[in-house]
Amino acid sequence: MQGRSFALRHEKLDWDEICNSLASWIDEALSLPLKGMPRDSFSLVFDGGPRTAQTVFDMVKQMAIFQDAREECFTRGLLHYTEGERRREWYISEGFPAAISDIVKGTSFISFEDALTGRPWDVSDILVGRDALSFQQWDESVAKSCSLPGGSRAGRALVA
Numbered sequence: 145m146q147g148r149s150f151a152l153r154h155e156k157l158d159w160d161e162i163c164n165s166l167a168s169w170i171d172e173a174l175s176l177p178l179k180g181m182p183r184d185s186f187s188l189v190f191d192g193g194p195r196t197a198q199t200v201f202d203m204v205k206q207m208a209i210f211q212d213a214r215e216e217c218f219t220r221g222l223l224h225y226t227e228g229e230r231r232r233e234w235y236i237s238e239g240f241p242a243a244i245s246d247i248v249k250g251t252s253f254i255s256f257e258d259a260l261t262g263r264p265w266d267v268s269d270i271l272v273g274r275d276a277l278s279f280q281q282w283d284e285s286v287a288k289s290c291s292l293p294g295g296s297r298a299g300r301a302l303v304a
Contacts, residue, residue, distance in 0.1 A: 159207070164236060164237075166190065169257075171237055171243075173254055175254070183298070184253075187254070187255070197259040201256040201259035202245060209241070211236055216267045216268075216271060216273075222271070
């Protein structure tokens, strides 16, 4: 019964809200060393039990990969955007992809307790074969490869 209960709660999670909330905590933690707090004097650990931590981390990682790929696409001139377009549904925060990448690499003082972080991603792999796509085609293609759920604003906007 508990597994079923989790599944029902899981379906109703607002992934955008979760990612944005976690990003606020992550951004704040990353700012502390810049404000003079010694990096080795603290850590930030997200802990919700193995199943929850893994589910949340997997989604957070996918959102970071998507944002990282989109930013790289703009940097390479493969897509063009206005500042308003840049900050759409898929955008979490400025340092979000790098922060999640550091967690994956194990070089961060931020961690997700009981979550297997997997391997680091390579944005170049995501961009291969997507250089001739329109803005919407690119979004749809990458959203599917990043497994963004239809329940997130990014997922609804991109795979609907």
